[in-house]
Amino acid sequence: MRELLGAAQAGVLDLLNGLSRQPRTLRLAVGPVTIELDWSEGQAPAAPPPAAALPTAPAQAGHASQVEPAGQSTPPEEETVTLAAPSVGVFYRAPEPGAPPFVAEGDTVVPGQKVGLIEAMKLMIPVEADRKGRIAACLQPDGMAVEYGQPLFAVVPDEGG
């Protein structure tokens, strides 16, 4: 009996830990198990905000992270994803000093297109676009030391891409 009670308590705490939002009421019986949770809040819940995970930096390299979900009070902005550094090293925007950059803001890119270089221990590692889209911003200056996963470009994905 005592053990059951302990299990029930632990159950309640586990449940609550597992919930992202605390309920208004929680009921847990045990003899053939009932669990009841209620989050209702008197009035009708507001329209839920669009589900959008916020980025944790450094983002997973090579994977785009959504960084700017549309604001609610400001006029809708373009949604961009970031292209992250595939290696720690020095970031170059151009193939050699003085040469024009691989890409400029406003350029459209296609998957696999070289958009920059990372030099790590004399190795030149290409930075490649991972989707079709348009370069909205270059986030690091030429010659900047970057870490793995650090955002390099903001890209507006092409819906069709």
Added chain:
Amino acid sequence: MRELLGAAQAGVLDLLNGLSRQPRTLRLAVGPVTIELDWSEGQAPAAPPPAAALPTAPAQAGHASQVEPAGQSTPPEEETVTLAAPSVGVFYRAPEPGAPPFVAEGDTVVPGQKVGLIEAMKLMIPVEADRKGRIAACLQPDGMAVEYGQPLFAVVPDEGG
């Protein structure tokens, strides 16, 4: 029974310790285990109970703690408060062995009325009612070793008290 009660008390404490936000009401039955927590605020699920700090067991001695707020699905039960041990020691219900108890279940009591004794190191410490009401239950048997703050009686307060 004492163990069960202890377990239930400990259960309440553990639960409360484990909760990040204190609920408005907590109900914990034990025989096949029910736990109910309610964090709802403001509006009335039922007639709101009089503002009373939630018990942390052992309760503040001499202060009544509300232990059983009205259930929601069961028919309304009598609301009781507990009268807690004013000292660690041995609890006696009667002034001497063989004598009738100070109070029995169903008796009405008035503030300051002696309802039991605690013997601590040969000192006899009176247990006194702290409000007008009716003894709903005696929660400890005669001769039981109790800790400070341990519930001794459940009392139905007299609304006028």
Added chain:
Amino acid sequence: MSGVFGTVLIANRGEIALRIARACRELGVKVAVVYSTEDAGTEVVRYADRAVCIGPGAAKHSYLNIPAVLEAARMVGADAVHPGYGFLSENADFAELCAAEGLTFIGPPPHVIEALGDKSSCRSLMAGAGLPMLPGTLESVETSAEAQEAAEAIGWPLVVKAVAGGGGRGIGVSRTPDDLPSVYRETRRHASALFGDGRVYLERYLSPARHVEIQVLADAYGNVVHLGERDCSVQRRHQKLVEETPAPALSRDLLDDMAAHAVQGAKAAGYVGAGTFEFLVDAAGGFAFMEVNCRIQVEHPVTELVTGIDLVQEQIRIAAGHPLRLRQEDVVPRGVAIECRVNAEDAARDFAPTPGRLEEFAVPAGPFVRVDTHACAGGSVSAFYDSLLAKVSVWAPDRGAALARMRRALGEVRIAGPGVRTTTAFLESVLASPGFRAGRYDTGLVERLRQEDPR
């Protein structure tokens, strides 16, 4: 571990209760603790085999409530009571009542506590045992006129001290003949209020001085060893903040001499258990006896770190009637140990206590660092009790390495909560001060630092 107790009741709280519980566990002794409603959620209550709630937050009604503590001991079937420090630890009546109940009090016999707790009888006893004393009155001084007369013989500055005092409380300083009457009256009044005993005595005031104490262990058969010294000169209003061993910048001869006197004093008093003999050392290297603490000290970890001896376990063994296992030659201090007391206090507001909930609580760890604490994230600092949060102790082969280690350790302290401040930054400023770094400091150090950096 044959022959120690079945169950020890710990009549204390906080870090020392947990410290004692750990010693009991290692000895295979069952652990019972008493606690107040305020402490219901603390670590030691969970740690113990049995925990008994004995009263509300106010110590008077719980940790100082003798009948309640004894009743709890009876309830759990304890064989012995460990009083820790503070609370009932130097209460001769309590020790006596324990004996009457068939409980072993883990500490010196009641008559020893009584003789050493009364500063007047203690000074007589120790002077008789040949310990060097500061000029002062052996007996208490009963009138202002008597005080004036005695003061002229002693000379200024001098200190007026409560006969029943100790641990830095009940002390007044007279700097000139003019202020003596008021200091005398004030101290009597305080002593009355604090200890229920208004008697005071006069003594030469040595300040700044070094505060150095000798740890002794004595068994019930007259064997006494010392475990070296602790320098506790870093004090604020007679409250210790930092302690270290060995005492830096004092000669080994002086310290050996002091230790020998402590052993002599313990033997003369019939001391049993762990005890501390406090001395003052003047700038010229002279030293004088101050008082005896009849209990485990807050700062005992530094001695444990250099000697490897578990003082609390030794206390328990001695109380169980075991003869000392240690001879003096077995006590071989090694290296340097420092303890810093991290208190929940605001150094900027004259070290006012800052009780509150602890939202973050991370203490140092890693090589050669020991932390004694009862606190945890989600717990709280109670306004009912002292503000000690954690004792951070380090060991190293030499003092330079120990200082570096302590700086590293204090840098790992992360304690935060609404309203909660800690002394960590202040301790760091002590460690960084040239006086402390050089080992040339005295009881005036903290005041000098506060004047330089009033925050």
Added chain:
Amino acid sequence: MSGVFGTVLIANRGEIALRIARACRELGVKVAVVYSTEDAGTEVVRYADRAVCIGPGAAKHSYLNIPAVLEAARMVGADAVHPGYGFLSENADFAELCAAEGLTFIGPPPHVIEALGDKSSCRSLMAGAGLPMLPGTLESVETSAEAQEAAEAIGWPLVVKAVAGGGGRGIGVSRTPDDLPSVYRETRRHASALFGDGRVYLERYLSPARHVEIQVLADAYGNVVHLGERDCSVQRRHQKLVEETPAPALSRDLLDDMAAHAVQGAKAAGYVGAGTFEFLVDAAGGFAFMEVNCRIQVEHPVTELVTGIDLVQEQIRIAAGHPLRLRQEDVVPRGVAIECRVNAEDAARDFAPTPGRLEEFAVPAGPFVRVDTHACAGGSVSAFYDSLLAKVSVWAPDRGAALARMRRALGEVRIAGPGVRTTTAFLESVLASPGFRAGRYDTGLVERLRQEDPR
């Protein structure tokens, strides 16, 4: 601390990264660490002065990614790299590339790592230095027929070992002539897969035996001291679970002899830094050289606890070109130290790793207990890396007290999370076993315990 480095880059993770960071702090050296995206939230990343993300969770792309580590070192302006254990710690190429980049590799010179890492050249070198060897082939065995021939000279049982192996990996046991061909083929295949080098050699198999290792420190000027031994016989499939010093139930003569041989071996190899010479001891008290570990060991805390010497600080000083401050007579081990490895593994499911989120994470504390951990409540055990959660180490004046203390300490471990299991209970059963308690155990202990109590 003049003359050590400005910034040390720690090319590791977990508890050892934090351990090294603490040593750097105490030496006044700036701390930089590399980390993978998986470790972004770990303690050492917060602790360091600089932290550089060098790749994703898979070690191959982060902690084993040499260009990324070197680039990070350049980025933070590191003077030296501490490789910890595992990962790049015994990679001669990495050590060489560090040198080429003007970085000091904190470890032995590349050619020493190479000579000792190749078991074949190592055995030749050590045999030449007079270390007792098990009968076996000095050179690698290139064909099954060659293996058969060598095996007949050595006798059964014997062990087939990868020349490039170490740390208990790349080992096969042949018990009869019949199974040799398959064991030989299997081990070659494994060696190829694990180390990219299929060469193997044969050696007499001594099992059960005691696994005892000698810690040495050597400077760049040919000075070598040893810091005593560690008994690491409590192993499961060649993975250590419990380590202690001194080695119980072995004679001081034997251990001194072993230590003298280790020093001899280190001198012969031109060893520099902290290193470990592993030996096997048979039931008759004979011992034989096994291998050298060219890095700090996981179990180094037990040596630190009895000697008071901070091995990681000594590594750093030696790498900075300081001559050893210690002479052999300065190394005076005192007392007994034991380490238990609390791993996130399920003993009931053949010690399968149990990665997951840590909802509760409380480790022991108090007198004479040291815990090395990087984990914390709210953190998690990554499936990418090893399952070590915490090293719980204790010190006591004697082995009985150390065992009692370790039992007490393990009793304070509270680790919980969905799916997470720990080896704590298994470690407790090892401590409680009569063989371990008596100090009479060998590498067969764990298997015997598991057969008694298969859970």
